[in-house]
Amino acid sequence: MDKIKTQLQQTSQATHSERRGRLISLSALSLIVLVVIAIFWFVATKGLATFFENHVDFWSFLSGKTWDPGVKNASGQPLFGALPMIVGSFLITVLAALVATPFAIGTAVFMNEIEPRHGAKIIQPVTELLVGIPSVVYGFIGLSVVVPLVRNTFGGSGFGILSGTVVLFIMILPTVTSMTADALKSVPRYYREASLALGATRWQTIYKVVLRAATPGILTAVVFGMARAFGEALAVQMVVGNAALLPQNLVSPSSTLTSVLTQGIGNTVMGSLQNNALWSLALVLLVMSLVFNLVIRLIGRKGALR
Amino acid sequence: MKAKTADKIATAVFYAVAGLVVLILAFLLGYILLAGLPKLSWHFLAAPAQAFSAGGGIGIQLFNSFYLLVLAMLISFPIALGAGIYLNEYAKQNWITNVVRTAIEILSSLPSVVVGLFGFLLFVVQFKLGFSILSGALALTFFNLPLLTRSVETSLASIPNLQREAGLALGLSRWETVTKVILPAAVPSILTGVILSAGRVFGEAAALIYTSGQSAPALNFADWNPFNIASPLNPLRPAETLAVHIWKINSEGIMPDASAVSAGASAVLVIAVLLFNFLARWLGNRLYKRLTAND
Amino acid sequence: MADLQTTAPERNILTFSEPEHELALATKDLHVYYGENEALREADLQFERYKITALIGASGSGKSTFLRSLNRMNDGVARVTGNIMYRDLDINSNQIDVYEMRRHIGMVFQRPNPFAKSIYDNITFALRQRGVHDKQELDEIVETSLRQAAMWDQVKDELHKSALALSGGQQQRLCIARAIAVKPDILLLDEPASALDPVATAQIEDTLLKLKENYTIIIVTHNMQQAARVSDYTAFFHLGRVLEYDEARKIFTRPKVTITNDYISGNFG
Numbered sequence: 061m062d063k064i065k066t067q068l069q070q071t072s073q074a075t076h077s078e079r080r081g082r083l084i085s086l087s088a089l090s091l092i093v094l095v096v097i098a099i100f101w102f103v104a105t106k107g108l109a110t111f112f113e114n115h116v117d118f119w120s121f122l123s124g125k126t127w128d129p130g131v132k133n134a135s136g137q138p139l140f141g142a143l144p145m146i147v148g149s150f151l152i153t154v155l156a157a158l159v160a161t162p163f164a165i166g167t168a169v170f171m172n173e174i175e176p177r178h179g180a181k182i183i184q185p186v187t188e189l190l191v192g193i194p195s196v197v198y199g200f201i202g203l204s205v206v207v208p209l210v211r212n213t214f215g216g217s218g219f220g221i222l223s224g225t226v227v228l229f230i231m232i233l234p235t236v237t238s239m240t241a242d243a244l245k246s247v248p249r250y251y252r253e254a255s256l257a258l259g260a261t262r263w264q265t266i267y268k269v270v271l272r273a274a275t276p277g278i279l280t281a282v283v284f285g286m287a288r289a290f291g292e293a294l295a296v297q298m299v300v301g302n303a304a305l306l307p308q309n310l311v312s313p314s315s316t317l318t319s320v321l322t323q324g325i326g327n328t329v330m331g332s333l334q335n336n337a338l339w340s341l342a343l344v345l346l347v348m349s350l351v352f353n354l355v356i357r358l359i360g361r362k363g364a365l366r
Numbered sequence: 367m368k369a370k371t372a373d374k375i376a377t378a379v380f381y382a383v384a385g386l387v388v389l390i391l392a393f394l395l396g397y398i399l400l401a402g403l404p405k406l407s408w409h410f411l412a413a414p415a416q417a418f419s420a421g422g423g424i425g426i427q428l429f430n431s432f433y434l435l436v437l438a439m440l441i442s443f444p445i446a447l448g449a450g451i452y453l454n455e456y457a458k459q460n461w462i463t464n465v466v467r468t469a470i471e472i473l474s475s476l477p478s479v480v481v482g483l484f485g486f487l488l489f490v491v492q493f494k495l496g497f498s499i500l501s502g503a504l505a506l507t508f509f510n511l512p513l514l515t516r517s518v519e520t521s522l523a524s525i526p527n528l529q530r531e532a533g534l535a536l537g538l539s540r541w542e543t544v545t546k547v548i549l550p551a552a553v554p555s556i557l558t559g560v561i562l563s564a565g566r567v568f569g570e571a572a573a574l575i576y577t578s579g580q581s582a583p584a585l586n587f588a589d590w591n592p593f594n595i596a597s598p599l600n601p602l603r604p605a606e607t608l609a610v611h612i613w614k615i616n617s618e619g620i621m622p623d624a625s626a627v628s629a630g631a632s633a634v635l636v637i638a639v640l641l642f643n644f645l646a647r648w649l650g651n652r653l654y655k656r657l658t659a660n661d
Numbered sequence: 662m663a664d665l666q667t668t669a670p671e672r673n674i675l676t677f678s679e680p681e682h683e684l685a686l687a688t689k690d691l692h693v694y695y696g697e698n699e700a701l702r703e704a705d706l707q708f709e710r711y712k713i714t715a716l717i718g719a720s721g722s723g724k725s726t727f728l729r730s731l732n733r734m735n736d737g738v739a740r741v742t743g744n745i746m747y748r749d750l751d752i753n754s755n756q757i758d759v760y761e762m763r764r765h766i767g768m769v770f771q772r773p774n775p776f777a778k779s780i781y782d783n784i785t786f787a788l789r790q791r792g793v794h795d796k797q798e799l800d801e802i803v804e805t806s807l808r809q810a811a812m813w814d815q816v817k818d819e820l821h822k823s824a825l826a827l828s829g830g831q832q833q834r835l836c837i838a839r840a841i842a843v844k845p846d847i848l849l850l851d852e853p854a855s856a857l858d859p860v861a862t863a864q865i866e867d868t869l870l871k872l873k874e875n876y877t878i879i880i881v882t883h884n885m886q887q888a889a890r891v892s893d894y895t896a897f898f899h900l901g902r903v904l905e906y907d908e909a910r911k912i913f914t915r916p917k918v919t920i921t922n923d924y925i926s927g928n929f930g
Contacts, residue, residue, distance in 0.1 A: 064748060064765065065748050065749070065750060067758070067761050068748070068750055068752070068757050068758060068761050068762055068765075069750070069756055069757065069758070070758060070761070071758060072758045072760050072761040073791065073792075074537060074538060074539040074542060074758075074760030074761070074790075075539065075758055075759075075760055075761075077539050077541050077542055078539035078540060078541045078542075078760070080541070081451075081539070081540075081541025081542075081544075081545070082452075082456060082541065084448055085448040085449065085451045085452035085455075085456065086448075086452050086456070087448065088444070088445045088446075088447070088448025088449040088451075088452065089448065089449040089452045089453065089457075089466065091445055091449075092445065092449050092469070092470060092473065092511050092512070092515065093466055093469050093470075095473065095508055095511070096469040096470070096472060096473045097469075098484070098488070099473070099476065099480070099481070099484045099508070102484055102487050102488065103480065103483070103484060106487065162383070163383060163386070163387050164387075166379070166380055166383030166384060166387070167383060167384045167387040167388075169380055170380045170381065170383065170384035171384065174377060174380050174381070174384075175384075183384070183387075183388060185647075186388075186391055186395075187391065188643075189639075189640060189643050190391055190394065190395070192562070192565050192566060192569070192639045192642070192643055193394075193569070193636060193639060194568075194569025194570065194571065194609050194635050194636075194639065195569070195571070195572070196569070196571045196609045196610075196612045196613045196632075196635075197398060197569070197612070197632045197635055197636060199612075199613065199616065200612055200616060200628050200629070200632050201394065201397060201398070201632075203616050203625075204401075204625055204628075204629070205397065230390065230394060233387065233390070233391075234391070237387070260369075261369050261370060261372070261373035262373055262376075262377070263369075263372055263373040263375075263376035263377065264369060264372075264373070266376070267376075287475055290477070291475075291476070291477025291478070291479065291480070292477070292572075293477065293478070293479035293572040294479075294571050294572050294575075294613045297613075297617065298613065298616055298617060318477065318479050318572075321479055321483070322479060322572070322575065325483065325486065325576055326575075326576065330491060339483075342479075342480055342483055345477055345479070345480055346476070346480055349472070349475050349476050349477055349480070350472065352475065353471065353472055353475050526774075528770060528772055528774035529774060529776065529777075531734065531768075531770060531774065532770070532774040532775070532776060532836070532839075533776075533787075534734065534763065535732065535734065535763060535767060535768035535769075535770070535840070536763070536764070536767070536786075536787035536839065536840070536843060537760045537761065537762075537763040537764035537787060537791075537843060538760065538787055538790055539760050542790055546786070546790070547776050547777075547786075550777070551777050
């Protein structure tokens with residue numbers, strides 16, 4: 061009897077294992093958080109060095125049209141105009157999303173509302189498979205199919221914003237479609253039944269009830285696709301032409317933040333002005349990915365309030 | 367009837383849009399496979415690459431891709447497992463947990479090129495690991511951790527609470543209950559998540575070009591001592607993967623048969639990803655059957 | 662007796678002061694809070710050794726909350742204040758090793774929850790975690806536990822089959838066997854038969870009546886007949902309070918409190 065009493069007041073083997081396990085799993089989680097902090101810290105210090113150490117004017121970085129970090133202008137300021145890349149990145153992202161959205165919604169509605177049998181059996185598994193196709197493969201297709209097609213149709217080299225847009229459109233289409241389909245699926249069945257029972261046609265039901273109820277989910281899908289497009293490096297770099305010029309039209313060679321980064325890091329010396337300038341571009345990328353994240357959260361919160 | 371006409375037109379439009387998308391997706395898959403499959407041969411899969419002449423293979427790159435995948439998984443899985451367990455079993459509902467979850471979500475949404483650059487800065491430059499398999503595996507780990515953690519967490523969450531109560535009521539600690547009861551029950555679903563993320567890691571290139579490098583030095587496949595420089599297992603040698611290879615030969619294009627090699631390599635990459643997906647799907651279905659058979 | 666116009670609920674709480682009653686467990690001024698909400702207040706109950714005590718009351722009356730507090734299954738879920746006395750120790754204090762304590766105060770839940778393991782492993786799992794590896798010893802414990810749970814004859818030839826293949830009633834009895842395999846003093850049962858059919862329920866009740874030779878049993882039930890059939894003492898919970906606690910035959914024949922009478926005669930809840 062007394063033995064049990066003492067045992068109850070001692071630390072048992074189970075308690076020891078619990079403390080150990082908690083510590084182990086907490087360390088693992090902390091490690092991930094540490095990695096996130098480290099990424100932000102490293103990229104931010106490197107990216108801000110351009111402005112604080114090399115004293116480049118922040119505004120001329122954002123609005124300058126010439127990117128040639130080796131050369132200085134009349135007033136001794138290096139030519140760090142990131143505007144061409146920023147414009148390039150946004151243009152490609154927005155265009156790709158604009159094209160992909162109607163296709164994604166159309167396909168998702170088709171496979172959910174119009175032909176659910178074929179949708180669930182064929183289209184959905186295929187789109188989900190295509191989500192996993194590596195981006196270099198999209199780049200390769202862009203290079204061997206899209207660029208020649210653009211060249212033959214519009215003349216020029218074929219490299220440029222248009223090719224980049226087409227490649228990213230194809231790349232984000234499966235992602236946006238399958239996320240949109242999930243959003244439609246989460247609309248309760250009785251919404252549709254109530255609408256149809258009131259005498260609405262299928263199109264009216266889809267347009268006025270289903271799509272409306274699924275709007276937050278669809279917006280999330282589109283922003284998610286945009287975030288992927290904005291951050292994509294290699295597939296874009298392969299087809300965009302890589303000329304750090306403000307795009308004159310959709311078929312002239314241009315560049316994006318990611319494409320300049322991909323090409324430049326290997327060709328500059330660590331710690332040099334040219335190298336720091338590239339890290340500033342990486343910082344812009346990082347901040348933009350935060351913005352996309354924030355937007356998705358805001359949409360989610362609004363959707364939850366309904 | 368106006369509404370009926372609109373309905374008919376809309377239905378036709380949906381058929382057309384879906385048809386077009388299916389056509390695009392089918393063309394995509396078809397093109398990769400049709401352009402690449404004729405190129406596939408034992409020689410192509412096993413031979414080393416040629417820089418300036420035609421007829422090179424992808425043997426070393428293929429090996430590198432698998433080696434990196436295995437290493438990255440070996441590093442990231444235990445971390446993701448621990449983090450997933452903590453999030454699902456221990457974390458309280460408070461602002462700290464929210465911040466942690468947000469941080470993981472942000473990590474998962476970072477462009478892979480940024481993750482690669484961070485890996486370059488930290489491992490290649492600061493830790494002086496150089497362009498090496500180890501640097502690449504660590505960069506891939508960062509890229510992989512959020513997805514894998516999430517999949518561990520959701521797998522654990524799908525095991526009913528009744529099982530945890532059963533363990534606790536027997537005087538087992540939560541840790542014992544989770545590792546010996548909950549985790550074994552969640553294995554099939556965790557495995558599915560691991561395989562899916564493996565497919566993603568296998569095709570990743572942007573995080574690798576500045577970490578594991580863009581060169582594939584000749585390997586001596588008879589030397590399995592990880593400390594020898596020509597050994598395939600040496601974690602400190604530079605290692606161009608299949609995905610990086612496709613990018614590299616297409617952007618530099620010295621090789622006369624670059625497009626044929628990329629077509630073949632793309633097909634291999636896509637087939638590998640498809641296999642990973644089918645494996646995950648098959649496992650998922652088996653899990654589903656096992657669960658429903660018991661009820 | 663059925664005076665429905667009482668204003669304040671009378672309380673009748675049984676206390677054991679005579680020395681012949683050996684107590685297994687007692688609570689003093691136990692309160693349970695879910696956040697701001699007080700789910701249970703001022704519970705002072707004493708449980709006699711080798712007896713079955715039934716906790717009855719409508720859903721939300723606090724009876725399950727009370728039961729789950731007794732072996733601290735509410736840790737991390739709710740805040741529990743007051744004392745739970747076991748072997749002259751307040752086990753509601755953080756000086757007590759909660760995992761060690763639960764080996765002496767076991768619990769069986771409403772829904773059968775066997776592990777996705779074999780019948781044998783279900784019973785031996787907790788023991789092996791605590792370092793019992795002797796095959797013969799484990800075999801013996803498996804046999805006695807299953808015998809006490811009255812299912813040895815049915816499963817002795819298929820001990821290595823998955824526990825999930827058993828019927829609901831058998832699963833619940835396996836859970837009882839699993840709980841007594843670690844040789845507890847006290848068994849807490851939270852509506853153990855509510856998910857079972859009448860035949861399985863009757864078997865569980867038989868099992869409990871045999872088990873009380875060796876264990877102190879506290880059972881939550883919403884089934885009045887069950888409480889009347891198996892329990893020696895019965896506590897009636899109402900809106901987070903213990904309104905009446907007495908010998909079962911008294912509660913079911915001559916309840917002192919009006920609300921108790923209403924409840925057991927089916928007028929509400």
